[in-house]
Amino acid sequence: SKVSSLWELSSPGRRVVQTPSSDVPKAELPAQLARKEDADLPEVSELDLIRHYTRLSTLNYSIDTRFYPLGSCTMKYNPRINEQTARMAGFAASHPYTPVQMVQGNLELMYSLQQGLGELSGFDSVSLQPAAGAQGELTGVLMIKKYHQSRGDTGRTHFLIPDSAHGTNPASVAMAGFTALEVSSDKRGNIDLDHLKSLCDSSIAGIMITNPNTLGLFEENILEVLQTVHDCGGLVYGDGANLNAIMGIVKPGELGFDVMHFNLHKTFSTPHGGGGPGAGPVGAGGALRDFLPGPIATLSSNGQYELVQPKKSIGRLKTFYGNFGVLVRAYTYLLSQGGSGLRESSENAVLSANYLMGLVKDILPPWYDRACMHEFVSSGENLPDGIHTMDLAKRLIDYGFHPPTVYFPLIVPEALMVEPTETESVETLDAFAAVLREIVKESKVNPELLHDAPHQELVSRLDEVMAVRKPILKNPKSS
């Protein structure tokens, strides 16, 4: 049954919130400033409002309901204690312009989180400013830009991006005013060293590397890659999207990365929220640390925490101090897991991915036949004619599973990218593999089952072309 819109539930005069009675005189509002016609917001009762959103919520797939094997998204469990701590009044009701002496708890939390992230990643300094991974990328690239500028090295106009990269990577370097140059992958899924070398010259500002990369593979030649870029005067940005594979196992800063962002909403268990908020702190070492955006929490010699702007900072990326509520959740997670817990999480994430890859390898062969990290990419090339991985993905919905990421990375034909995360039990992995097996069987004997899937949801596949051709971007019931 269809879900009514808020406006269908409305009736003039119905309301949830009663306005407090006024204890002051009415002021004059000049007529020319006053709104002529009321904004047509809904008019519903509190019960109907709660029912509306309760009902909507049940139409969502979520980690809390089932397994979410979305490659590159790290859909791990979002602990409930994180939600409690972030809602503590001392955090949630604190104002960003409260004098720092009166919010030392906030600053200590920020400082401790900066320290923890730095220790885990091998960077000297961390800024918590960026609101999400993509803003972290922009931050890092702008830092590299300003670094070169500060040295008078102004000819570096290009930025290298592997062909397996997330779309945010080239978009971020473009926003920073660079031209993206694509680097090919080799036959083992690594950056093609020869191609890289052919591209590296004094026009290169840097390279953006996701490692493990989006194929779920650790760059086997990572040290050579870093060396090559550094040799031509470029810097190396690490996209931390896949940090969940290597916590406590290798520190990017020690490998030679110059700057990197963390996706706290992936690796540090903060919820994805149906699209956000995230948090994308950036760590940097060496000379780059002075370019970090601020303010950054520091501990002064008198034991007070302070907020400081790094001396050559690229400036603010965000008002105030980043997505603080997300930082509270991430710090809660850091304390809960501890150093060895984080390492164990990465080990289990990688073990689970390899285990699951092994279970389905005969029907959905991994594109590169290597041990994977926390995710693996298979190809649906061998599926029967006319069956795409998208069909398989949609059919999974009928079995109660969320589709994996499909058609990405772009360099793998009919890609299917699976990331189980460490918080799913082996029983869940087994069940998922069994269903994949069943669907692959169906694809041979009853392909329509896949083409028409999903069958049991409120809506089946939606016409995305029509959505663009005849855009309806707000509820037509309203004014």
Place this chain on the structure above:
Amino acid sequence: SKVSSLWELSSPGRRVVQTPSSDVPKAELPAQLARKEDADLPEVSELDLIRHYTRLSTLNYSIDTRFYPLGSCTMKYNPRINEQTARMAGFAASHPYTPVQMVQGNLELMYSLQQGLGELSGFDSVSLQPAAGAQGELTGVLMIKKYHQSRGDTGRTHFLIPDSAHGTNPASVAMAGFTALEVSSDKRGNIDLDHLKSLCDSSIAGIMITNPNTLGLFEENILEVLQTVHDCGGLVYGDGANLNAIMGIVKPGELGFDVMHFNLHKTFSTPHGGGGPGAGPVGAGGALRDFLPGPIATLSSNGQYELVQPKKSIGRLKTFYGNFGVLVRAYTYLLSQGGSGLRESSENAVLSANYLMGLVKDILPPWYDRACMHEFVSSGENLPDGIHTMDLAKRLIDYGFHPPTVYFPLIVPEALMVEPTETESVETLDAFAAVLREIVKESKVNPELLHDAPHQELVSRLDEVMAVRKPILKNPKSS
């Protein structure tokens, strides 16, 4: 798909809660005291635990999901602000043995709620002790018992109960050591005055009256009823289960009731919780007030709130001070609604019931053709042969509605008891009536649809006889 039990999700060594590390030496525990075999509690991960209960929750019908037209249950909206206030640390983390000077907020709340309930019902004094309606009934009947005893009036061994009464009424008087005597109803659904008079003598301790009664009707002869019982020396207990019809419209205490309980989980919007907790405060006037259970909150002359035991109190019904968390919710509601808001709620509850009764009166005629109060009782007698109101009720589930109360009150054949409450919109009432109409139509052309209903739930009608014959009262998966 079946829901796994917690034990099916278990694996040895999995856990949610990590025990804090010990900072004290291990003490000696004598071997003969120690448990030999561990209690076989589940061993699950936090994610699996959350999924388990999330999944279970979605198998429940609830006010938050849809209309709950359960007669006699007052399934009104449970406001979210009530949940917030009850969880405030000042309330939720306060200990019952904290010195009263340090919990004046709790006492003021109790005092204010007592005052409000008293004012609304016309009673001098209110005790918040009883944990639920049935405990309130036991309280009131024990008060009446002790009252008679205190006067040396020891021959009063019988208690009158109308034949339309809830089962708790006769059960409560039996628990208090009285013999229940049934009073018939007359043709208009009132207590039969003649029968009442024939029963009233010096053996009568009192009568328990629900008014409006369980037929949803206000006793037309209420004053005569009270007079008759009082004349024979009996007292009158009011079952406040149906208070939602008459808030601000009539005060039972003014009518002459001697003692009455309130169902805060009905009338005062506190949630039913899948079976509880409720709260059943008891109000009393005149001589009976001294018999109330305590402690009761009082305001002393120095402006301090205190806890006091009434002088002839029947004693405690409950440890500490009643279901305090429920009282916080009820007081929140009282403040929100205010006096005129409560009256308006009752007016709307009654208006909605009459409106809905009117909508379906031709297909499901009310057993007594009078204006109803907050609920009405129809009879399914006219349904086709072999169709019972239970079938109709179960078929409602297929349409997304909860069954009304059926087969109660016992004196109405094929009873169907509907209480819409004031928080349901007219659109919801219209939709429910339309579905009832549809089902009555189905009952003529396709009776099997009703007999086999419900069709779409995880389980259909369950074998209750087998449940008793071969009892399985705990999960067989465990030890």
Place this chain on the structure above:
Amino acid sequence: MSYNPHTAEDRQKMLETLGLSSVKELFADIPEAYRYPEVNIPEGLSEMEVKNRLSSLAGANQNSEEGLWFLGGGIYRHYIPSVVDAVLSRGEFFTAYTPYQPEVSQGTLQALFEFQTMVAELYGMDVVNASHYDGAASMAEAALMALRCKPGRQTIYLDDNIHPEYKEVMRTYLSGTKAHLKEGLPGEDGACFITAYPGFTGEIKDLKALSGLAHDAGALFIVHADPLACSLLESPGACGADIVTGEGQPLGIPMSYGGPTLGLFATTKKLIRKMPGRVVGQTMDASGRAGCVLTFSAREQHIRREKATSNICSNQGLLALAAAVYMAAMGKQGIKETARLIYDKGAYAASVLDKVPGFQVKTSGPFFREFVLSCPRPARDIAHELELKGIFPGLALDRFEGFPESDLLVCVTEMNSKNDIDSLAAALGEVSK
């Protein structure tokens, strides 16, 4: 703030359908002189105003999240895992009615069924019901059940370790019967013998010995058992209990000024038909699918009316859910480890406080969570002085008849750190001077 959706137009439409001009006409059955009385309750407030008012009341309370806390005596400060409230806050649970319609109530029913199973495990009993109002109500109902099981016997024998408020509740419940309470070992007139495990002041008795005494006298053996303690100590069931009652508050339920809490109630298969309260059982539908239902309802008031085993109707369902989530979250290992931690911390506290000059631990032998500390001055005064400093050292027992004014009941849980305990010792040392 009103929750009514009816607009003026809605009301008008409804009245018109009914052929009425005013809603007042619907109340014609009410004697006119009493209709529409003055109601002296202020106008409703907006949510913001209500929340301010409630915040200010809550703020006027000392709560256990502040200060050093050693106050127990029936309600205990334990850690509540975050998952508990996360589950309880789901509207589908807390806004559901009693699961009388099993097809649309499998959520509540399965949760209660699993609750019963877990409590049965801890207590070592066959059958557990879906809750009573609190521990005292459970104990009172157990006594009434014993009277039904042992017709002719009219004495309820209590051990000397029963919480004084429980005895008050029992007395009230029994005032409706011909039976009476008696403290001491059971005689031939005893319907039952009730002991607490641990006792009100924390001591752990040898249940097997008491079981023998009770059964020898022909009485039922009823144990009021702390569910957390039972994860560490031998279960009452294994010691011969016929009925086990308990207060479930330690299982993930906030103190909330003493309520709502959770009455636990367990018995043997043999006695199930005498048991009061709801119980969930598993059965099947016509297609053989397993499902849960409320069962044995022929004992209950809505069927059996005055012949019911109890009048109980609303119980503490949501708290039973809380306890279920708590037990599942603690798990087989966690609950035992926590109980052990409590045991160890209590022992440490006793050893430290016993050394404070002038103070002496009176409890001899093993105890769980609480012990009695004898003070050099009235415990009430000492507590009072410390409370002003934010230290709640325990419960001065002279609030109850029969306890000396020197006795302080000190409660130690997993929430008290060694530091807390040492600070308490220091503070007691100060105040005794």
Place this chain on the structure above:
Amino acid sequence: MSYNPHTAEDRQKMLETLGLSSVKELFADIPEAYRYPEVNIPEGLSEMEVKNRLSSLAGANQNSEEGLWFLGGGIYRHYIPSVVDAVLSRGEFFTAYTPYQPEVSQGTLQALFEFQTMVAELYGMDVVNASHYDGAASMAEAALMALRCKPGRQTIYLDDNIHPEYKEVMRTYLSGTKAHLKEGLPGEDGACFITAYPGFTGEIKDLKALSGLAHDAGALFIVHADPLACSLLESPGACGADIVTGEGQPLGIPMSYGGPTLGLFATTKKLIRKMPGRVVGQTMDASGRAGCVLTFSAREQHIRREKATSNICSNQGLLALAAAVYMAAMGKQGIKETARLIYDKGAYAASVLDKVPGFQVKTSGPFFREFVLSCPRPARDIAHELELKGIFPGLALDRFEGFPESDLLVCVTEMNSKNDIDSLAAALGEVSK
């Protein structure tokens, strides 16, 4: 505290399946010298310990639930109706991913679709996206969009009423381009002209006049508008705005030390293909059933990569949901009444504070929520003295370049009672002496 379900046996089983003896073997691709480094992060804590630690940090903060609060400056203390967090706390919302699979994401999608509709209503605009990081990011993205719309024009003109931190963010964003910021009315090189409504210090400008100026110069007219204010004031859309940005925090989002909040972004139908950020549209499935999808994704980075309108991926989805619930809860009447209450209370506060000897309200003309109070001594000192007494009188503006040290920005919302305001006046009177 670990959230890993794998037991030792599970790990063993998985390793065996893979033919491995240790999980370490899976990391052979990592250069050996760097593998398994020392990580100096303490061992994990139990949930109880974690909560204690976080409670103590939270307790070390002054929060706005205590004291008299007149501090704003971009983050505001408004009442958040209880329904907002009740909805946000549902796991199906907060643990969901971006709704790329519409068949299993209609909950989030419809909620966002309705969010877009309500914001469009308040702003009087055609198209609203599903959020940016915060108000400043919205404004910066609007500037970048203007550059795309007006190729060749490289100046972003700012009105004199833009929040100083917003200007900092804009500067950072623009550092990736050849464009630059300039304060003043737009010239021929202007891609856009941006004004705030109300301005950083509260004053309400005549948008229509500004719109004319911008358009005459051939620039886009961008209004950074407070959504609450727009329920009372003429909408930016009605005044000719091409793009409207805003900070959605007043719509039911906790202050949370400044984040996460919600960047609002609206534009006209004409400009939709230039707009950054996700947008939800309604369409149909093959059976004609209406449903929502993420649409116009050809603008976005995951499709268009370096040619995308923005790099934004994760946005502030859950906060958009909060705002949706807030707007629906306030409703057509409530939001306007609340805005009016804020307007009236602000006016009252200004009238009262203006009378305090030595103080003077600098803001002339109508304002919303905030006004500038000129102090007889440095505002910073006065604020500091009052803060120690739990009174937060406002923001000393000299923290930002270009503001005199006497200026105090006073914020008044529906949460401030007349009493609060009178108390503030009295306190200022005291401290000025």
